[in-house]
Amino acid sequence: MEPQRHPTEPVGFARHDHSHCVEDALAAAEARCLYEGLRFTPVRRRALEILLERHRAMGAYEVLERLQAEGLGAQPPAAYRALDFLVANGFAHRVERLNAFVACNHPGEDHIPAFLICRSCNRVAETVALPARAQLVSAAAASGFEVERVLVEAEGRCAACRQSDSE
Amino acid sequence: MEPQRHPTEPVGFARHDHSHCVEDALAAAEARCLYEGLRFTPVRRRALEILLERHRAMGAYEVLERLQAEGLGAQPPAAYRALDFLVANGFAHRVERLNAFVACNHPGEDHIPAFLICRSCNRVAETVALPARAQLVSAAAASGFEVERVLVEAEGRCAACRQSDSE
DNA sequence: CTTGCGGTGTTATAACATATCATTTAGACG
């Protein structure tokens, strides 16, 4: 376990020390679960680690495959439960456009995520959607609609994929 | 056919003369297809009519059921093709959050839709997302990401459902 | 110790979506 991936792989769309980022995020999640009395079980921990290792959107079944390979739950519900836990507690987000999941880039901070989804390499960067939310909330209020959750996703091409044009 | 629904049903979340709105939208679509050389075939026309009659998000299979009842295509691809045509040409939108489709409220106008989705009654109102898009495009540009398409969806409760609290 | 609750295992199936190839239809063009 702890496969030690290449030290520098793109996150969002920028390079960084990846093995540290995985470890740090995992440690932070662990700490927060302890603090909030959440149960950071092996499946949940490993599911988060899987998402972090890739830093791209992964389908539930893709995560499941990897869990299976390690004997951590063999059926879809196992993956969905783990992912639901991560999403419910802000360790990961669901990307609706892709029916997929991605590790949160800044867990702990209260934020409204917006995603930039590269249609070539499928990598996902997370940015903030607060202004968009505010605008939507006020537009909605006019009709008496109460906004509870906002979802902002942009599809396009990241810098890398735009350069290597024909990917 | 042309079931003549109740004359006043909510659209978006406001009341209006529904039978007129269906007729008008259908006529407008017909006119635009003629103008642009698009083929507004019976399946496509009826699919749009089905979406318009309800003014809520409908799954492809839900639309399919109704098409089947009239002998217009019996298999999933029939519905998906019709819906894809409507979406591609701006007569309808896909609501990612619901994996569902909804008739466009202002077809013909070039716009970036934003949706208000009531989680109680599942009705969907369409508003505009231009400011959100602008903000996102500029945020994305910082990392060299080129935005091609933006998706904004808000989940919450509409005025009616908030009143009749426990629905 | 027992009871209750949260988490997990397991089976089955629901819901959403598309690949592929055959057939039909509408319009373009000679």
Place this chain on the structure above:
DNA sequence: CGTCTAAATGATATGTTATAACACCGCAAG
């Protein structure tokens, strides 16, 4: 008027995503 072509539809099969339902287990509170 034929006939060619491209678009649309028909039909079969299958792929992908998601959840319902119920059994079981372990742990902590009483």
